Amino acid sequence: MTTVVPTSEEDPALAVVRFTSELAWADAGPEVSARQVTGLCLEAQERMVMNKWLELASLMLTSADLISSKVSEKDLECIFTVICNLVTKSESSDEELEMAKLISGKISQQPNDKPALRLKILFNLYNLLENPYSQFHVYMKALNLAFNGKVAEHIVPSFKKMDGFLKEWNIGISDQRELFLTISNVLKENKSSAKDSFKFLTKYLATFSGEDANTMSEAKEEAVRAIVEFVRAPDMFQCDLLDMPAVGLLEKDAKNALVYQLLKIFLTQRLDAYLDFHAANSTLLKSCGLVHEDCIMKMRLMSLVDLASDESGQIPYSVIRDTLRINDDEVELWVVKAITVKLIDCKMDQMNQVVLVSRYTDRVFGQHQWETLQTKLGTWRANIANVISTIQANRVVEDNSQAVQGLMIR
Template sequence: MQYCFVEGSFPDLARELAEYLHITPEVEPLLEANTKDEALKKLVIASAGLNSYPEKEFTAAYNLLVYLVMQSPNSNMFLQKMCDNISKPITSAPYNGPGLALNVLTTIFNLIPTDSEARFHIFLAILNLVKVTGSFETLRPQLKKLDQWIDEWESDEEDQRKIFSQLAEIAEDAGEEEASYQFILKSLCTFPSSEVSSKEAQDLSLRALRAALQSPTHFDFHDLTSLPTVQALSDSHTEYSELLEIFSEKELEDYNDFRDENEDWLEKQSLNNSTLHRKMRLLTLASVAASTNSKELEYKRIAKALQVPVEDVEMWVIDVIRAKLVEGKMSQQKQVFLVHRTTYRVFGEKQWRELATRLDQWRTSLRAVKEVISRERQQAEAQKEREMHEIERKVAGATGMGAGRRIGGRDNMVEMGTD
């Protein structure tokens, strides 16, 4: 965060800056008449010349101008012009110029009240400079606050789209493909229903779809199929729409049919068949794993679904586990893949039927387990009861024998006493 520390009264500081910009004759009468905003207007217009002033004086001069502008209750009316001036090339600092300008803009951004609409325009200017300097990393920590800022600025959908689209380009230039993709999705969410088929919406939708298809790590296409702008591609770009459907819910055989029919189109669109084919195999393996009821997936079945030799199956299983589409363990001895966990690519009627079948199987198994437990419990209780009866019988028998001996002994003693 940047701060601006300046001391002095407004007229004195304005005179100092006017002298530095060589416009004292224009500003002095306005200061004497106490028309501060008119004086500021002159200073802001003349500040465009600072881009050719010595590099070491640039930041100090602009800090002074920023301080003066912030003294005005109408500061917002000057900030747009200042941002335009700062964003132009700083000819006195061809290498450090963008960094200097970025520091000044950041200072302005942090000095303005958080709910000021001027912050939106300044943030756009900052994004333009970040794009020029390729310094996405410096911006990344601040993006955590972006949603909060957008709410505070009460930005409309078009303004939000400007921000997200610019951020998508900046992230892409920085090699941050996933971040760029997420910003494109946010941009697509800003289109009202009346504009989902507009050229801008369609271009962005295609950009997102191409990025998702060619990404080596993106396997969940639900984020695209749920967007109205992407759904509108079915009318304007049928091949892309069909390809999305295949990658969302179909299998390798369907992709191979599409490729055979659209080989020229794929090449024209610069869509790499090797990349798509590999991803489709992984998605197909995930689907096969999800549909198996026994949780034991035979290598032969995998080989058939992926159209690969059996000896290559383990390599593909390892890849699908690395892609976090499936969890499980291979049994080379049994030639099966033991599926522990898998995620459905799409959850529709077919998947509901599979789930219902699996629940029925579980219910049947649980009922059988319950019957076994109940039977074992009954047998255990019966055995326990038999053992209790046996103990009671033995105790009763032992007690009867002991009582008879005592009586017999007492009689004998009586008889002996009588003699």
């Protein structure tokens, strides 16, 4: 297998043009092949002399595409490394962006052909770019390639750095929506990434805040999906979907109003409300892929959290039994389950048949919860300040007392 090895006698780009054209025309016979190779090399040289790097990239990509199935992965990577390097010669951000679009578009065109290698090449291209928007464009191509080529594991680690990327790219709302939704779809394929998928889906929905009803309607399908994913997830008990306008739009939507009602039940009501809803809408739950028994288990935990939010901090066993619709001997079992998933911190007073709650997790954390937290922090800060003042006052008194004692001894 021939490998491209750039030498000092010929420009790497010209060497790639010669190598790819020779391989592309190898079956046409010596005379035809020599004529075509010479013509392509002269054409490439003209573009190099005139600094027409975008046209040169187009020429090289066409040749590379013709021979991609005939060379090893190592050769293909070498060829595209030279092509990608052309972006460093661009004379403006606009030219760099056009070259990035051209090259990344060609690389990602066949996601099922050597997807891991193509993804690696796109990462290399990304690192050569200086224009933030060019980087974003290439990243989106890599994201879609990873999804369509089923090699998402190579790009998922980068999601942890997304906040930093967003600051660097400084992209608009429309691009943010595309980014968040694509990431959510990539993660959705992996069951172990359900929480992260939901997180980026809610980021997507949050971008519609402040938009008109017509624009928000674009997110209707994803809003329904977010509700279903939250209800289905056995380990998610808190979300802010109810505060999102794109989700709130479903309340008055004839087709999806019941789905919105289901969300309100899970976030603001108890098991009895869910059972009534199921009795009237069992078909809807099945169409959404929701399992009734799983919903009951989750609603029992959600209902227990609601009971824990009582200001008294005490829940009688009998109230838990009746609210969760369980037997007496199951009460402590469900309390332990709630503790295990960190929904509540409490002690069980078996003698008095009471659960003493010291902490609970709010099902909804919106404006009211933020205000309550601010009040608690303000109180805590004031208490600390009082403690510090008392300590300082006592220290002054103690120092004065020691000074007086010293004078008396003298």
